[in-house]
Amino acid sequence: MKFSYMDIRSGNATCVLEINKQKFEFYPTFHSDALGDFVSYVASIHPLCKLSWKDGAFPKMNGGIEWHTGPYLLRWELERDFEDLEITITEIQNPIADRKKNPNFPRTVLRTKCNFDEFVLCIVKELDRVIKQRGILGYRQEWQNYTFPIDGFLALKYACLYQKPFEITKKQSGTSLEEELDLLMKNID
Template sequence: MKLSYELNGTGWADVKIELNDKSFDMRPSYLGEPLYDLVEAVFALSSYFNPSHRNVKTLKFSWDEEPSLCLWKLKKINDDTVYIEIKYDVDGIGDDTETVIQGECSIREFSEQLIRSMDAMIKEHGILGYLETWAGRDFPFTSYLIMKEYLLEETVERRELSKGKKPKMAYSSLKEEFDFVFRHLKAR
């Protein structure tokens, strides 16, 4: 399984997926949030990143290519495997769809491919540059940090601050988080 995701001008991305000896290129627009769709899918289907989402079995979302649509379906097979199906709707109406990708891969492999693309985007554009180039939502930095930390260290450190205050609040060190990213990203 291979996945690449790159920004290609204001409000456009180039996405390529390869699965089971088939590949498909997509060009989603700012009319949706395709990067968030992928990140949220990984979190929802994976017990690695967010154990409370274990009940999610199937996710569906679509990417607008103006006028065509890419219709995604991700189905959790077990804790380690996801079935991916992408249908291409040439006119965006729904009556002329073709299945272009289908097959299974490990959730970890899918996550690693997504993180690799996110690493490249943040290195090239930075956080603010991503926002301006995409012309939509911010770069999903928190989710990126959680996925990257887990994939590299197989843990996501959680801390709790009580100090007699209620409710209890979580906290982390901004310096540690950015040090972690720079250590593993080798940013320009």
């Protein structure tokens, strides 16, 4: 299994998902916060990212998320069942790009199951690579309107590394910047 988010430039990116011996490429644009929505969506279904956060920090995204990809929208739907994850990716018509009803949509691109923890680990490793390569401000400069999804990333990374939630509510003043920076710089294998 592999998840890559690369070629981030001028509000466009390339996402490659390799799963169950199949490879898929997607091209989200700046018309949606593709990576931010995706990371928040994964965090919203991860049990260790919800326990110590206020309700609504990673709200449940019923119906999935949508990436603008130009001529169509790409809808991601993730359904977690303990250690299993069902992924459904569907292309739907983008009303901004094409107002006439297109009979080819919706079209299911992928429907598969995989191990939830392996999927999350692939995502965290890629996010770790992206932020260490580009930086927080460098990501924003390239992606234009949206910032790197640091909150979801840190929650997911902590869950992967320590198999427990990042306990931000134990301190009255929130988290410690030092703890956050240590987590951000920590390598994940």
